[in-house]
Amino acid sequence: MRAHFGFLPVWLVSLSGLTVATPLWAAHGPSGDVERLMQLSLNDLIRTPIVTASRRSESRDETASHIVVVSQEQIRERRYRNLADLLEDMPGVDFQGGTKSSQYNQFVVQGYVGPNKLLVMLDGVRIGHPAGGNFPVAENLALHGARQVEFVYGPAAALYGADAVAGVINIITDAHGLPDGGQLELSAGRFGQQELRFSGRWSLPGELRLSAAGHLQSADRAPLDHFYPADFARVDARTTSGTLVRAANDREPYAGPIASHSLLVRADWGQDLSVAYLRHAFRSLTSTGDPPATALYDPGARWLTTTDTVYGKARYALSPRLEGELVLDYSRAEVDPRSRYVNIYNHFTDGYSYTYGERLGIEQNLRWRLGERHEMVAGVGWSRHSAIEAASLPAPYNTAAAPGAQGFVYPNTSLPMAVHHQRFENWSAYGQMQSRWSDRWSTTAGVRVDRHSIYGESVNPRVGAIWRLTDDNLLKLAYGKAFRAPSPEESLGSFGNFDGSRDASGRFVGTGFRIPNLDLQPEKARTLGLTWDWRPGPQWHLVANWYASRIDHLVVTQASANLSAIPGAILVNPETKGNAGHQRQRGLDLAAQWRFSLGESWRGELWGSASWIRGRLAEADAMEWDIPLVAEHKLKAGLTLRWRDRFSVTPKLVRTGDVTNGRKRPSSVLAQQCTTTPTMPTRCTTAGATVVNLHLGWHKLFDGHASLWLDIYNLFDRRHDAAHGSASRTFYDMPQQPRTWVATLEYRF
Numbered sequence: 001m002r003a004h005f006g007f008l009p010v011w012l013v014s015l016s017g018l019t020v021a022t023p024l025w026a027a028h029g030p031s032g033d034v035e036r037l038m039q040l041s042l043n044d045l046i047r048t049p050i051v052t053a054s055r056r057s058e059s060r061d062e063t064a065s066h067i068v069v070v071s072q073e074q075i076r077e078r079r080y081r082n083l084a085d086l087l088e089d090m091p092g093v094d095f096q097g098g099t100k101s102s103q104y105n106q107f108v109v110q111g112y113v114g115p116n117k118l119l120v121m122l123d124g125v126r127i128g129h130p131a132g133g134n135f136p137v138a139e140n141l142a143l144h145g146a147r148q149v150e151f152v153y154g155p156a157a158a159l160y161g162a163d164a165v166a167g168v169i170n171i172i173t174d175a176h177g178l179p180d181g182g183q184l185e186l187s188a189g190r191f192g193q194q195e196l197r198f199s200g201r202w203s204l205p206g207e208l209r210l211s212a213a214g215h216l217q218s219a220d221r222a223p224l225d226h227f228y229p230a231d232f233a234r235v236d237a238r239t240t241s242g243t244l245v246r247a248a249n250d251r252e253p254y255a256g257p258i259a260s261h262s263l264l265v266r267a268d269w270g271q272d273l274s275v276a277y278l279r280h281a282f283r284s285l286t287s288t289g290d291p292p293a294t295a296l297y298d299p300g301a302r303w304l305t306t307t308d309t310v311y312g313k314a315r316y317a318l319s320p321r322l323e324g325e326l327v328l329d330y331s332r333a334e335v336d337p338r339s340r341y342v343n344i345y346n347h348f349t350d351g352y353s354y355t356y357g358e359r360l361g362i363e364q365n366l367r368w369r370l371g372e373r374h375e376m377v378a379g380v381g382w383s384r385h386s387a388i389e390a391a392s393l394p395a396p397y398n399t400a401a402a403p404g405a406q407g408f409v410y411p412n413t414s415l416p417m418a419v420h421h422q423r424f425e426n427w428s429a430y431g432q433m434q435s436r437w438s439d440r441w442s443t444t445a446g447v448r449v450d451r452h453s454i455y456g457e458s459v460n461p462r463v464g465a466i467w468r469l470t471d472d473n474l475l476k477l478a479y480g481k482a483f484r485a486p487s488p489e490e491s492l493g494s495f496g497n498f499d500g501s502r503d504a505s506g507r508f509v510g511t512g513f514r515i516p517n518l519d520l521q522p523e524k525a526r527t528l529g530l531t532w533d534w535r536p537g538p539q540w541h542l543v544a545n546w547y548a549s550r551i552d553h554l555v556v557t558q559a560s561a562n563l564s565a566i567p568g569a570i571l572v573n574p575e576t577k578g579n580a581g582h583q584r585q586r587g588l589d590l591a592a593q594w595r596f597s598l599g600e601s602w603r604g605e606l607w608g609s610a611s612w613i614r615g616r617l618a619e620a621d622a623m624e625w626d627i628p629l630v631a632e633h634k635l636k637a638g639l640t641l642r643w644r645d646r647f648s649v650t651p652k653l654v655r656t657g658d659v660t661n662g663r664k665r666p667s668s669v670l671a672q673q674c675t676t677t678p679t680m681p682t683r684c685t686t687a688g689a690t691v692v693n694l695h696l697g698w699h700k701l702f703d704g705h706a707s708l709w710l711d712i713y714n715l716f717d718r719r720h721d722a723a724h725g726s727a728s729r730t731f732y733d734m735p736q737q738p739r740t741w742v743a744t745l746e747y748r749f
Helices: 024-028 033-039 042-046 072-077 083-088
Strands: 067-071 093-100 104-109 118-122 148-153 167-172 181-189 193-204 208-219 244-246 258-269 273-285 302-319 322-335 351-369 374-393 420-436 441-452 456-470 473-484 495-502 508-514 523-534 540-559 569-571 575-598 602-618 624-626 633-643 647-656 674-677 680-686 689-701 706-713 721-723 733-735 740-748
Touching (some): 093 733, 193 740, 374 495, 508 575, 680 721
Parallel strands (some): 508 569
Antiparallel strands (some): 148 167, 181 193, 193 208, 258 273, 273 302, 302 322, 322 351, 351 374, 456 473, 473 523, 540 575, 575 602, 602 624, 633 647, 647 689, 674 680, 721 733
């Protein structure tokens, strides 16, 4: 069955929180500059200015943080079409694709699970969920408009506040210094893949500079019931009480289409004033990650998240040593109120969900050069947020009415349904001193104070030191603390169903309920990191990053004793979110990069990483588990070869060990990948796999203005699964896509 999502009438330029730059070869002319870029040494690229680690321009060997900078050339050559592609290739990241309807992909950064622990920014402005919740990191966050992407590992709350727990990703789109021009891309591929991308830059009188970028994308994706019939066998759809809803012979085929779009428009007046607008949206089915026994694959049951961000920046100099920047931003994220579920948890009837988040923020930043060896950055800020969380609704949410005026009644009852909403503010102040004590030693010391109108005050320090063993051999030590306020999904999230039955007292009996917890407290995280950064030659770069982290007040799902949370009802085994756990992990990421030449015709780049991680998670019962959704070891590698700037080939490999899926299975359904010990309950993993992708490029076509790309994913067509800890007790391993290809024509003008 082919589900038609079609192209959506919106464009993308820059990703929400991801910065991608127009390739230099496109900016400076139809040919020649890619070859020149391939001749640059790694020292040139490593010393590219960055801002995310310290809120000022510096190189990687001037910050104590472990940071990865991905250049525009690498984005293009490695075929990082979106932020999800880039994350999959990063050291220390576990990526589980297509496993969650509300955010589609799930990922873990050095043991920290989910996008609400990783701060995603665009040009230093938040572009994720405005109230701190989960959001899609998928095809919606395209990278074709970024100059570079900066990935800072570890807590950065001392500079950026809440959510900067696992780290910060900043997508840089500054087009200063690039000539006027543009690019158009058309893509088509297997399983209904199609995409249109554009980007352009224009200089106008009065130092006015305009840039824009956007994309439209859709894909049917593979019919997994055809490729993996045992996993998607057509079975009876029955409610939890056993009522037959749809017989196996009448079942619908599997469906899993996606669609996305984005638009970025930016205006710069010289170096002093910038304003920008970004929209990114992603659509998938609400049955994503569900087995046939628990969901109907209804192409009309879709989850559509749209995020809009507007920001303005004004930069000025108060004196030769003191500079300032004023930032004003507004963002809103909304799940379409027509988002609909048809699954076992609402008895296979239509159930609707609605999520809304809003943020208005202002921040004043200062940079003060105290002398040749000392510099301070500081700032104050304020933000106002609002959030609405509503699920298991019997009809679409009425966006024209207030949350308390929706008038919903729980299906099969006469009980009114509450719609939960929340408003809060946050005040912040931060300061960080960077000092170079000698040619060999430098330090960083900073602290940030946040005052949350609901959760009170949080103080988060950050300290670091750099010891330059030799000119090309650095040892970095960094320690930081971070906090994460509970997201609306955790504190306000409420869902469940009634089948109309009553107990002896006449109360309606509710099952599958999660009830809100307005008494949740922020998670507190701290990380110690040691990084060794060595460049044994101008074309070599080796990095080792060891880290040890701990989260306290961990938010986990637990049983609730409040059986009467809904007046007039009795809830059977309800759950809620609570601060009932802690998590600790330690790990090591090794990364290497080598640029080389093979005679006068061939140039190349070899890169890769090897990662190890061990961690434990304790929940309310003090029982410890392996941290979920991670492989204890993983290997990632890639090679780009270019012949005379006319042909390029880039194979990439990802090898992961067995991945913990975060679930406990009863002994009656043990599988081969489950183990039991005398002191540990049953624990299950998803089998590891090796996946190879191949990217081929033909360049300097049509008088040097065009390139043709062929991207082949899962080249050897090997089955591999994602671990996702499905709520179903029968579905833990989500099969990933079989071999897929995409052809792209890229034209520069």
